[in-house]
Amino acid sequence: MPILTPSPATIAEAARHILSGGLVAFPTETVYGLGADATQDKAVAAIYELKSRPSFNPLIAHVAELAIAERYAVFDTRAHYIARRLWPGPLTLVLPRRKEALVSDLVTAGLPSLAIRVPDHPVALQLLYAVGRPVAAPSANRSGKVSPTTAEHVEAEFGNRLAMILDGGPTRVGLESTVLDLTGERAVLLRPGGITRETLEASLGEIDVAKPDQPDSPKSPGMLLSHYAPRLPVRLTCDDPQPGEALLAFGPDVPEGFAEVFNLSPTGTLVEAAANLFAALRALDKPDFSGIAVMPIPPQGIGLAILDRLRRAAAPR
Ligand code: TXA
Numbered sequence: 001m002p003i004l005t006p007s008p009a010t011i012a013e014a015a016r017h018i019l020s021g022g023l024v025a026f027p028t029e030t031v032y033g034l035g036a037d038a039t040q041d042k043a044v045a046a047i048y049e050l051k052s053r054p055s056f057n058p059l060i061a062h063v064a065e066l067a068i069a070e071r072y073a074v075f076d077t078r079a080h081y082i083a084r085r086l087w088p089g090p091l092t093l094v095l096p097r098r099k100e101a102l103v104s105d106l107v108t109a110g111l112p113s114l115a116i117r118v119p120d121h122p123v124a125l126q127l128l129y130a131v132g133r134p135v136a137a138p139s140a141n142r143s144g145k146v147s148p149t150t151a152e153h154v155e156a157e158f159g160n161r162l163a164m165i166l167d168g169g170p171t172r173v174g175l176e177s178t179v180l181d182l183t184g185e186r187a188v189l190l191r192p193g194g195i196t197r198e199t200l201e202a203s204l205g206e207i208d209v210a211k212p213d214q215p216d217s218p219k220s221p222g223m224l225l226s227h228y229a230p231r232l233p234v235r236l237t238c239d240d241p242q243p244g245e246a247l248l249a250f251g252p253d254v255p256e257g258f259a260e261v262f263n264l265s266p267t268g269t270l271v272e273a274a275a276n277l278f279a280a281l282r283a284l285d286k287p288d289f290s291g292i293a294v295m296p297i298p299p300q301g302i303g304l305a306i307l308d309r310l311r312r313a314a315a316p317r
């Protein structure tokens with residue numbers, strides 16, 4: 001079994017494995033990451049290979065603290081301010097990459113910018129300190145599929161093709177970090193995520209929101225329309241239950257007539273719904289059902305990130 005209980009010994013072993021060019025899945029507060037030494041081309045290439053990820057889609061460098069991040073990216077006053085307030089946390093900053101920084105060009109997909117974050121998870125931070133180098137880590141799922149929020153999800157994705165999975169239990173936030181581009185004069189939200197737009201605007205004033213679904217936009221290379229996709233078709237409406245359809249519910253008033261119901265939050269709490277989203281999509285993705293219908297989710301706070309993931313899950317494949 002590649003699943004390991006985190007301890008000083010297993011974390012040290014995982015760090016050695018990463019430094020020798022291997023891949024390790026590890027928990028963060030958002031989703032599980034598939035980590036490699038960001039300074040080794042071959043190790044980073046192995047991430048793209050294992051995930052079948054298109055190489056134009058750059059990766060996030062994970063570091064243990066702001067002072068370390070500053071060795072790899074250029075922080076202006078604005079970037080400093082927001083990083084001091086919100087790191088460690090589910091926020092990725094896209095910043096000018098330091099030319100002298102020894103990060104593989106495969107991490108940045110050749111862009112002059114670097115996406116970087118400090119995750120808010122004790123196991124991730126201990127691992128990052130032990131590695132002592134930036135760790136490139138996408139979500140630990142096959143490209144385009146549902147992201148993993150437990151060690152078992154990661155094992156279901158890769159099985160024995162992955163030597164080590166550090167098990168930190170279910171992740172707290174449940175969907176990916178917010179990606180904020182600070183390379184231009186105006187801050188641009190590239191991916192809604194664990195930190196809400198409202199929280200960012202409380203610190204930065206009004207920010208722009210990248211138009212989604214323009215895969216050739218150089219600002220947001222990873223915003224592919226079809227993503228987070230279970231095998232079953234996903235329908236963003238629950239008006240008329242189709243035969244055999246399962247329901248992804250939200251709130252106390254659940255419509256009848258579905259073959260199965262998974263309620264993201266019976267009390268209608270968005271933060272709880274976010275934490276349950278990917279596990280729910282996996283749980284309903286069974287051949288017993290004909291498809292997954294989704295109840296409306298309020299478009300506010302972390303609800304915007306939930307809707308972003310659901311729209312991509314429902315997009316034409
Ligand atoms: O919560 C997370 O961010 C998780 C955990 C493991 O940290 N990681 C994650 O990585 O979601 P990934 O690879 O699934 O998503 C990274 C996103 C992609 O949309 C990618 O296009 C974008 O960040 N990105 C990375 N580098 C970028 C850059 N230089 N400019 C613009 N977007 C970038």
Ligand code: MG
Pocket residue numbers: 138139147
């Ligand atoms: Mg991902």
